[in-house]
Amino acid sequence: MGPQKGTLLRQELGISTYEDLLYHFPFRYFDRSQVNKIASITPQTEYGQFIGKLINLAEEGDKFRTRLVGTLVDETGKLELVWFQGASWMKKSLLEGERYIVFGKVANFNGYYQISHPEIEPLNAETNIPGRQPVYPSTEKLRQKGVTNRSFAKITQSLMDRLRPSDIPETLPKYLLEKYGLYPRYMAFAHIHFPESEFHEQQARRRMKWEELLISQLQIGKLRLQNHVQQGWKFDVVGDGFNDFYKKHLPFNLTNAQKRVLREIRQDTATGKQMNRLLQGDVGSGKTIVALMSMLLAYDNGFQACIMAPTEILAQQHYLGFTKFLEEMGIPIKLLTGSVKGKERKAILAALADGTLPFVVGTHALVEDTVVFKNLGLAVIDEQHRFGVQQRANLWKKNTLPPHVLVMTATPIPRTLAMTMYGDLEVSVIDELPPGRQEIKTVHRKDMGRAKVMEFMRAEIDKGRQAYVVYPLIEESEKLDYESLMAGYEQVKIWFNENKYRIAMVHGRQEVGERKRNMERFVKGEAHVMVATTVIEVGVNVPNASVMLIESAERFGLSQLHQLRGRVGRGAEQSYCILMTGNKVSNDSLKRINIMVSTTDGFKIAEEDLALRGPGDLYGTRQSGTLKFRLADIVEDADILEETRQAAKEILAADPRLVQPAHSGIRMLMKKQGQDSHWGKIS
Numbered sequence: 031m032g033p034q035k036g037t038l039l040r041q042e043l044g045i046s047t048y049e050d051l052l053y054h055f056p057f058r059y060f061d062r063s064q065v066n067k068i069a070s071i072t073p074q075t076e077y078g079q080f081i082g083k084l085i086n087l088a089e090e091g092d093k094f095r096t097r098l099v100g101t102l103v104d105e106t107g108k109l110e111l112v113w114f115q116g117a118s119w120m121k122k123s124l125l126e127g128e129r130y131i132v133f134g135k136v137a138n139f140n141g142y143y144q145i146s147h148p149e150i151e152p153l154n155a156e157t158n159i160p161g162r163q164p165v166y167p168s169t170e171k172l173r174q175k176g177v178t179n180r181s182f183a184k185i186t187q188s189l190m191d192r193l194r195p196s197d198i199p200e201t202l203p204k205y206l207l208e209k210y211g212l213y214p215r216y217m218a219f220a221h222i223h224f225p226e227s228e229f230h231e232q233q234a235r236r237r238m239k240w241e242e243l244l245i246s247q248l249q250i251g252k253l254r255l256q257n258h259v260q261q262g263w264k265f266d267v268v269g270d271g272f273n274d275f276y277k278k279h280l281p282f283n284l285t286n287a288q289k290r291v292l293r294e295i296r297q298d299t300a301t302g303k304q305m306n307r308l309l310q311g312d313v314g315s316g317k318t319i320v321a322l323m324s325m326l327l328a329y330d331n332g333f334q335a336c337i338m339a340p341t342e343i344l345a346q347q348h349y350l351g352f353t354k355f356l357e358e359m360g361i362p363i364k365l366l367t368g369s370v371k372g373k374e375r376k377a378i379l380a381a382l383a384d385g386t387l388p389f390v391v392g393t394h395a396l397v398e399d400t401v402v403f404k405n406l407g408l409a410v411i412d413e414q415h416r417f418g419v420q421q422r423a424n425l426w427k428k429n430t431l432p433p434h435v436l437v438m439t440a441t442p443i444p445r446t447l448a449m450t451m452y453g454d455l456e457v458s459v460i461d462e463l464p465p466g467r468q469e470i471k472t473v474h475r476k477d478m479g480r481a482k483v484m485e486f487m488r489a490e491i492d493k494g495r496q497a498y499v500v501y502p503l504i505e506e507s508e509k510l511d512y513e514s515l516m517a518g519y520e521q522v523k524i525w526f527n528e529n530k531y532r533i534a535m536v537h538g539r540q541e542v543g544e545r546k547r548n549m550e551r552f553v554k555g556e557a558h559v560m561v562a563t564t565v566i567e568v569g570v571n572v573p574n575a576s577v578m579l580i581e582s583a584e585r586f587g588l589s590q591l592h593q594l595r596g597r598v599g600r601g602a603e604q605s606y607c608i609l610m611t612g613n614k615v616s617n618d619s620l621k622r623i624n625i626m627v628s629t630t631d632g633f634k635i636a637e638e639d640l641a642l643r644g645p646g647d648l649y650g651t652r653q654s655g656t657l658k659f660r661l662a663d664i665v666e667d668a669d670i671l672e673e674t675r676q677a678a679k680e681i682l683a684a685d686p687r688l689v690q691p692a693h694s695g696i697r698m699l700m701k702k703q704g705q706d707s708h709w710g711k712i713s
């Protein structure tokens with residue numbers, strides 16, 4: 031390949047070395063072992079290979095835009111061939127009346143068929159019919175400049191022809207190749223580019239994915255080892271705060287799952303090593319009380335504790351909830367958010383610095399540089415996927431020793447994803463809802479059924495319940511969404527007679543005080559209906575609310591719908607979730623809605639979500655850079671993930687620093703991967 035095309039390859043695809051080229055894997059293969067008859071083309075034909083005589087070769091167009099057109103005939107019919115680029119050059123290299131073998135994508139124009147820019151070669155004694163031909167990812171620009179798929183296949187083929195097995199040294203230890211029946215590395219590269227059969231291709235891919243996932247599992251495993259030796263504060267007493275609360279103030283019996291999780295936290299924090307724990311529990315499973323009791327544990331051991339929420343509303347709500355208990359117990363707690371300013375802020379900052387304030391609830395304002403704790407022992411992070419990795423890391427710097435970290439998430443993370451993303455954290459699961467909850471009834475209703483829906487809501491409210499009406503406003507700045515929210519609010523006011531029913535509204539454009547007042551009215555039961563955007567998505571807790579009406583439900587993702595639905599069904603009453611859509615719904619949206627209607631199991635929904643969307647979109651993982659695999663897909667390759675996790679565990683147990691000669695290959699791979707990933711930043 032000449033220097034010009036070489037430069038283009040580097041610019042367009044980042045390919046500048048032989049290794050890069052080897053790693054530029056085909057994403058599919060054409061079966062070119064068959065030759066088709068032209069008459070066998072149907073509108074369904076995608077690609078085809080034909081042999082025939084080339085006739086009627088002619089340049090068309092004017093001097094600015096020319097194209098070359100020709101016809102291929104076999105004994106069954108005619109097929110048009112066309113070139114838009116390099117027409118005159120092409121014309122010179124082709125001969126009318128000769129026989130050619132032609133391959134390409136067949137376009138159908140009302141029953142007349144055409145291939146543009148076919149792969150074409152004269153048919154003579156030396157022509158051999160190719161077998162499986164790799165298809166490589168490329169770009170429009172490369173194609174325009176004449177770097178065709180065939181060019182890729184050619185240069186890769188000539189590279190492979192020159193390479194000996196010793197040029198691609200093995201990276202995985204022999205014992206793993208044997209145990210898991212994996213192709214040697216050389217063979218994997220050979221068969222991923224030019225597979226002898228589908229079976230060979232699959233084995234080649236399996237080997238490459240295996241290597242990829244093993245390295246990521248090893249990275250995670252190493253981090254886990256490091257975290258385990260990271261020194262931390264030792265909470266060795268369970269004192270008056272915790273016990274008092276448990277005996278006198280706890281308004282219900284803890285579920286067994288809550289007890290188990292608290293035990294895990296107590297054990298973790300008593301070891302003298304830093305705790306890094308992910309607490310996973312479906313919406314409404316009662317994570318908040320676990321947070322509070324963990325904070326009391328820190329308090330009993332003479333430490334400060336903070337809880338950080340993703341929104342003001344949530345922080346506010348935790349603050350109100352915690353204050354109720356802590357006031358009775360005489361323990362001070364303050365709220366620190368962006369809107370706490372002036373004297374009040376100063377006083378809180380001073381009290382945190384000198385240690386007189388043991389507890390603080392806040393938003394990301396808590397990780398600002400001005401916030402200094404005297405001795406932060408525990409940081410609880412609620413609904414963590416809203417926080418960037420960097421923010422989580424920042425909390426660490428506030429102490430001589432890092433605080434214990436408890437990350438709580440209400441978005442159930444499928445096991446495969448948890449293993450990959452949070453493999454460095456210990457995981458606790460609350461897999462049990464508090465007793466007496468009834469399954470939320472979920473239905474799908476269309477616009478034309480709106481009157482009935484409103485009637486139903488009124489009836490619920492007349493029974494003393496409250497209701498949410500949620501509008502999509504994914505980007506708070508989107509004007510159209512904002513307008514439809516306002517229009518919706520007016521609508522709701524009409525449906526619900528204002529003299530009889532009171533309506534509150536919260537959204538991101540409101541001034542904070544106004545939002546707070548509206549929220550409080552609903553929390554206190556003064557407002558019957560809460561019109562809101564997704565600002566109420568996470569964590570809001572109003573047990574008396576029994577109806578969740580979601581407008582334009584087709585626009586929400588599954589996990590978001592699940593979060594929203596979780597705002598009801600928090601009390602003892604039967605609750606309902608109504609998914610409103612337009613009269614026409616796309617298939618994809620309908621799929622999501624049907625999943626919601628059919629199950630309330632958060633884990634199931636999360637699995638479905640992962641399957642529908644792929645992991646890249648979920649939970650802001652894209653930015654974390656932890657899920658970028660060349661080939662592996664953690665949903666589809668869950669079995670390989672499991673194998674590699676096990677293998678990584680065994681490797682690290684036997685050789686934690688990977689110094690054994692058998693592990694030199696994987697050590698090298700890890701070093702290489704470590705250079706361009708962000709593992710270090712993930713606490």
Ligand code: ADP
Nearest residue numbers: 282283284285313314315316317318319464571
């Ligand atoms: P989430 O896990 O979604 O944050 P919360 O902590 O907000 O859930 O709890 C949901 C509701 O369940 C709250 O009203 C809380 O008081 C209540 N709750 C929590 N634990 C129990 C329990 N063991 N028994 C009864 N109710 C509980």
Ligand code: MG
Nearest residue numbers: 317318440569
């Ligand atoms: Mg919560």
